[in-house]
Amino acid sequence: MKLIAAMSGGVDSAVAAARAVEAGHEVIGVHLALSANPQKYRSGARGCCTIEDSHDARRAADVIGIPFYIWDMAEEFHDGVVEDFLAEYSAGRTPNPCLRCNEKIKFAAVLDRARAMGFDGVVTGHYARTQESAEGKTLHRAVDHSKDQSYVLSVLTVEQIAGAIFPLGDTTKVDIRKEAEARGLAVAQKPDSHDICFVPSGDNAGWLRDRLGSEAGPIVDQDGVKIGEHKGAYTYTIGQRKGLGLTVPTANGSPRFVLKIEPVSNTVVVGAREDLAVTTMRGERPVFCGSAVTATKERGFVQVRAHGAALPCTYFLDGPLLVAELDEPLLGLATGQAMVIYDGDRVVGSATICETE
Amino acid sequence: MSSIYLDHAATTPMVEEALMAMTTQLAQLGNPSSLHTHGRATRKTLEDAREVIAQGVGCLPSEVIFTASGTEANNTALKGLYWQGRDNGRHVVVISAIEHHAILDPAHWLEEHEGAEVIQIPVNIDGVVDLDFLKSLIASRGHEIAVISVMHANNETGVIQPLREVVEIAGEIPVHSDAVQSFKKIPLSFKDLGLYAMSLSAHKIGGPLGVGALILRRTVEIPALLHGGGQEREIRSGTFNAPSIVGFAAAAKSAYYDAQHVQTLRDAFISGVMSAIPDASINGLNSQRLPGIVNVTFPGTQSDSLLLLMDGQHISCSTGSACSAGVHEASHVLLAMGHSQLTAQSSLRFSFGAVSTQADVDHVLSALPDVITRGRAANLS
Numbered sequence: 065m066k067l068i069a070a071m072s073g074g075v076d077s078a079v080a081a082a083r084a085v086e087a088g089h090e091v092i093g094v095h096l097a098l099s100a101n102p103q104k105y106r107s108g109a110r111g112c113c114t115i116e117d118s119h120d121a122r123r124a125a126d127v128i129g130i131p132f133y134i135w136d137m138a139e140e141f142h143d144g145v146v147e148d149f150l151a152e153y154s155a156g157r158t159p160n161p162c163l164r165c166n167e168k169i170k171f172a173a174v175l176d177r178a179r180a181m182g183f184d185g186v187v188t189g190h191y192a193r194t195q196e197s198a199e200g201k202t203l204h205r206a207v208d209h210s211k212d213q214s215y216v217l218s219v220l221t222v223e224q225i226a227g228a229i230f231p232l233g234d235t236t237k238v239d240i241r242k243e244a245e246a247r248g249l250a251v252a253q254k255p256d257s258h259d260i261c262f263v264p265s266g267d268n269a270g271w272l273r274d275r276l277g278s279e280a281g282p283i284v285d286q287d288g289v290k291i292g293e294h295k296g297a298y299t300y301t302i303g304q305r306k307g308l309g310l311t312v313p314t315a316n317g318s319p320r321f322v323l324k325i326e327p328v329s330n331t332v333v334v335g336a337r338e339d340l341a342v343t344t345m346r347g348e349r350p351v352f353c354g355s356a357v358t359a360t361k362e363r364g365f366v367q368v369r370a371h372g373a374a375l376p377c378t379y380f381l382d383g384p385l386l387v388a389e390l391d392e393p394l395l396g397l398a399t400g401q402a403m404v405i406y407d408g409d410r411v412v413g414s415a416t417i418c419e420t421e
Numbered sequence: 422m423s424s425i426y427l428d429h430a431a432t433t434p435m436v437e438e439a440l441m442a443m444t445t446q447l448a449q450l451g452n453p454s455s456l457h458t459h460g461r462a463t464r465k466t467l468e469d470a471r472e473v474i475a476q477g478v479g480c481l482p483s484e485v486i487f488t489a490s491g492t493e494a495n496n497t498a499l500k501g502l503y504w505q506g507r508d509n510g511r512h513v514v515v516i517s518a519i520e521h522h523a524i525l526d527p528a529h530w531l532e533e534h535e536g537a538e539v540i541q542i543p544v545n546i547d548g549v550v551d552l553d554f555l556k557s558l559i560a561s562r563g564h565e566i567a568v569i570s571v572m573h574a575n576n577e578t579g580v581i582q583p584l585r586e587v588v589e590i591a592g593e594i595p596v597h598s599d600a601v602q603s604f605k606k607i608p609l610s611f612k613d614l615g616l617y618a619m620s621l622s623a624h625k626i627g628g629p630l631g632v633g634a635l636i637l638r639r640t641v642e643i644p645a646l647l648h649g650g651g652q653e654r655e656i657r658s659g660t661f662n663a664p665s666i667v668g669f670a671a672a673a674k675s676a677y678y679d680a681q682h683v684q685t686l687r688d689a690f691i692s693g694v695m696s697a698i699p700d701a702s703i704n705g706l707n708s709q710r711l712p713g714i715v716n717v718t719f720p721g722t723q724s725d726s727l728l729l730l731m732d733g734q735h736i737s738c739s740t741g742s743a744c745s746a747g748v749h750e751a752s753h754v755l756l757a758m759g760h761s762q763l764t765a766q767s768s769l770r771f772s773f774g775a776v777s778t779q780a781d782v783d784h785v786l787s788a789l790p791d792v793i794t795r796g797r798a799a800n801l802s
Binding site for chain 1: 725726728729730732733748749795796798799800801802
């Protein structure tokens with residue numbers, strides 16, 4: 065096949081590209097320039113998006129022996145990922161930008177462009193696997209569960225999965241680093257990236273405050289009684305306990321947690337730990353990586369964070385909404401997060417959480 | 422499959438004579454600044470080379486200042502002439518709007534750090550500097566201008582600039598010209614043009630990378646960028662790179678470049694492009710141009726996609742403009758010629774060299790329709 069390898073400058077995408085070449089594909093490396101004004105040097109724990117990273121990617125492509133280009137996706141990234149991130153926060157939700165990037169950039173803008181230019185698919189260094197089945201290609205967890213990235217890929221449609229190649233899904237990260245070393249790739253020991261790539265300082269709250277302002281507002285208890293003041297509602301996360309600055313103690317001295325963020329009234333609602341408990345979640349705009357979920361209740365697992373646990377649940381479709389009923393209550397679940405349904409290791413589909421109870 | 426190289430304006434193969442001269446010199450011992458036998462021997466070859474370059478560009482040997490690149494020559498000239506002018510109360514730097522970044526960026530640096538005011542001479546739709554603009558600028562502010570820099574021929578479009586007229590209009594104001602692209606391609610005489618300063622680069626004419634020259638009138642003294650051993654009229658200190666300089670001179674002397682041959686290929690290419698892609702357009706078509714450079718706009722495409730697709734067909738060409746972190750930006754040259762961001766980013770530069778053949782042209786023309794079709798599809802995706 066003729067493939068585009070998306071190369072961030074990190075070790076995973078470099079090894080993925082090398083493996084694709086070794087598998088006999090005709091591979092071209094592409095680094096996505098996602099920032100209109102990239103920083104010159106890496107700082108903190110990001111592994112992409114700086115000029116230094118694009119040099120790392122180019123060097124890896126040269127060592128592997130494949131052509132290499134940089135595609136300017138800054139505008140698409142800004143509109144599809146950064147703006148969405150801001151909009152979600154200002155609506156009081158907690159988005160996952162990596163998931164949005166896969167949905168709108170890597171397996172949309174890039175894959176579409178690749179296909180138009182005569183390529184068959186896009187190779188990435190994601191830790192996930194695909195399998196051929198009667199219903200087409202299905203998406204599965206990586207062998208290395210600690211690195212599994214199927215969660216952030218769960219937004220891909222059947223059509224997108226068909227054009228996705230994940231050569232690393234059968235290997236552990238430790239072995240990928242060893243392999244990179246053996247292949248002479250200088251990025252073998254480059255640190256993992258785990259912050260949000262477009263927040264260079266790593267200070268998400270500060271970054272949001274700079275862009276959304278920091279309008280102070282009330283912190284209230286569940287009865288609506290004001291017990292404190294916050295410095296910008298969107299810098300809080302559901303389930304957050306620290307940094308609330310509350311001086312009024314609860315009757316029994318138990319700690320308070322953020323239960324809810326109400327963007328319209330700019331209010332943060334706090335309450336007791338048990339009030340965080342969620343047993344049912346509903347998600348909008350569901351996407352299925354294979355045959356669609358129906359109104360028939362099925363047993364499976366739901367995951368609500370990139371590296372969260374797979375929680376046993378019953379799932380079904382309720383009109384346009386994907387519903388998961390948990391066997392055991394979960395503490396602290398924010399709207400805007402993705403709920404990803406698994407059948408064993410297979411990704412069934414995902415939706416953006418819009419209601420919890 | 423053989424690969425086709427049509428990026429000779431970026432760099433071109435070393436000519437045999439240069440390769441021979443350079444490798445011979447690499448084996449020679451001696452710092453040309455040393456006074457002993459070894460030093461003298463190297464100095465002899467170095468000064469021979471200087472005379473060859475001087476003869477090649479119509480200047481005196483003492484007017485040749487060897488540098489490490491055309492960029493260095495440009496920086497030395499522009500900054501030096503500006504500082505010299507500033508000492509005499511002149512703070513305006515005039516450059517054309519289509520200069521190479523090696524002039525554009527030092528000019529902006531002078532503006533940001535050294536108190537210069539930079540004025541750009543616009544170009545017309547055919548890529549030629551507006552002489553009337555320059556005339557009225559000099560009429561109103563001539564006494565404030567420290568230096569005027571207008572390239573001899575543009576690196577992206579090949580359009581030749583009316584340098585003689587620029588110098589005439591400039592009168593007593595020092596004029597510098599970046600002649601990196603035109604040297605050896607069209608007649609060039611420092612003296613006849615009446616320039617104060619001129620920049621050259623070896624690797625664009627079949628010499629080695631990493632060496633260039635600033636041609637500077639013998640009576641002009643400008644501040645140095647590099648201070649040290651006082652070589653090159655104390656304007657450019659640093660041990661002479663004798664092997665590269667010797668290679669440079671050998672290339673300058675060589676008769677390898679047949680302008681007529683190159684131009685014939687270029688014209689065959691242009692007519693082939695126009696019949697294959699009728700809505701394509703050649704930038705600067707109505708102007709005098711260098712024999713080897715063609716800049717084509719392919720509507721509805723993005724040049725970085727085209728470059729990838731061309732590369733996939735083993736054809737090396739260029740988007741012709743600078744990259745920022747590898748991201749292709751709209752060419753300031755095409756923008757200055759009236760292109761929109763969109764059409765400026767739909768353009769490719771093909772540059773032919775002495776070694777180019779009709780077979781190269783045929784190969785590119787056969788690959789072109791499919792590349793453009795896919796490029797257009799990618800643009801719509």
